[in-house]
Amino acid sequence: MSRFQETDSILSWGRVVRASHMAARPAWRDELPGLLTEATSDGRSVLALGLGRSYGETGLNPGGAVIDMTGLDRIIAFDPESRILRAEAGLSLGAILEVIVPHGLFLPVTPGTRFVTLGGAVANDVHGKNHHAHGTLGRWVRGLGLLRSDGTRHLLGPDDTTGLFAATIGGLGLTGLIEWVEIELIQIASAMIDAETVPFEGLDGFFELASESSEAFDYTVSWIDCLASGPSLGRGLFSRGRHSPAGPLRAAMGAPGPSMPIDLPGFVLNAASIRAFNALYLWNGRRRSGTSRMPYTPFFYPLDAIGNWNRMYGRRGMYQYQSVVPLAVAADATRAMLQAIAEAGQGSFLAVLKTFGDKASPGLMSFPQPGTTLALDFPNRGDETLRLLARLDSIVAEAGGRLYPAKDGRIPPALFRSGYPDWERFAAHVDPHVSSLFWRRMGA
């Protein structure tokens, strides 16, 4: 009996790409070699799947097989003294926090949702609001187990000389199945965050706050009203925080909040409603600006509070667009992008702006590089939206920047290659039987 079942319920998080897959969900690591053999025996390609938070096509393998890793969610070793945790790849970051926070430990790096698997976080070399201080998660990986489709198991760490470790960190799951990951954790005194919100009027204000905050604050990020134009272009809220020195060490439990029950009809999302939302968010943030002490969950994961928030964008889904441009040209390039968006009137609900530091990742294909990163989401309005994104592409390309494959669903192959000059070195390490829609579209 085949362990793989045909399913059409696997979607990208942006919900633009829908496809049919052969899927299996193992419960034990000892099942993986057999599943790999079965998946690839008739020439199909295979891809590991986590919690499906990748927006575009990096987590999809239409026409091929996927192995859902979320049943492999056990902790293999945990030593609070040495701050080392080894766990199976399907364990979520939220579940890790539940275990480690009571011990006074925290993830060294966390993205904006805790509903991602450890394996997926490594495969995308995720970053967080503390990139300027801690770099990407890949810098904290002490070891990982990689199973290749030829049946070989590789124990890889930062001391690896074959290049396979560097290719796997940020390697979009293409180098084989990540079976387990060992990471180093950081110490915290409490589960609370001392957070501060500072409104700013324009892009110059952002850059001033960013440079003034990077030393004193572990975490920094800003929200931009991307429909504002003219003198208020680039106005927004700068948010910064650090772990509180005192307070309880209580983990946030995985109690589900309200969930978006249906796809919102498309007409709800128009320029006027997005404009109103941005204005309201900004007004609310200004009203409540100042310092506050809050639990870590709302600080790091505001969107996790609404289950399936991606359904807000209706059945046609959305595009996420995240770029990074070098610091020297960051102000001009960011201004040009915001102008293009304001002119097109196709705003994004929340644009996120952050400065990356110069802590290099061990990963060959890691997205962050020193500079400024802008993340936006756009309701999918077909050609109109794609034209705007193409306009943004040209600004990023001219600035010598790159796009984040985990977030995007349509990176032009040329922009991918120019943004990731190491891609050919990376391609040499890709498992011949592992593939994704993204990788095929890049023409590799």
Add this chain to the structure above:
Amino acid sequence: MRVIILGATSGIAEATARLYAKEGADLLLVGRQAERLAAIATDLKARGAISTQVAVTDLAATTDARQELAGFIERLGGVDHVLIAYGILGDQDQAWADPAEAARILTVNFNSAAAWILAIADRLERKGRGSLVVLGSVAGDRGRRANFVYGAAKAGLATLVEGVAHRFAGKGPRIVVVKPGPTVTAMTAGMVRKGPLWASAEQVALVVRRAADRGGPVAYAPWFWRYIMLIIRFLPAPIFNRLEI
């Protein structure tokens, strides 16, 4: 709290064990596969279990459940909760054609489980406290062509548990049969698992954990199966037999 889990590598058992671990329980995990039991034990310890022990044995092949149970309880220093979670789905078509497959399904799911239930119930009654939760199935509520051998074994277990619950009435110990609907676990790995009626092991585990503390001798997981099965059980045979379910 001291907890014995028979069939600890089952998906529902592991999810339930995580709830016990979070409460800081002492756990004894019993099953056939040493490596998998060890993996679960390490995980549960990290998730908060005070202690985890492993016993490798084939529960379905036990000849003296009372004696083996006494050994488990001695290792744990007593017992508060027991969960019986092992079982096999088997192959209905094969069971129809081959008496050996039918006997295997009945022996593992009913005969051996019944021996354990009686041994544990006797122990709880003599102690005057403690609880036993047995994993049944909605398949035991009405025979269907897809899985009636498995269903018959689970029906037998439910009747046995109800009888013991009757004997326990007004006394200290409790016994509950939890009847899950289709659940996403290793047991159902080969099935097309689509539709709103499929539950996760975590959802079922919440019912199993609660059943050990309160509620009647029969619990459905998730709860809505109580009403679905109420309807299905009362459908007249001429109608039921025309349904493709």
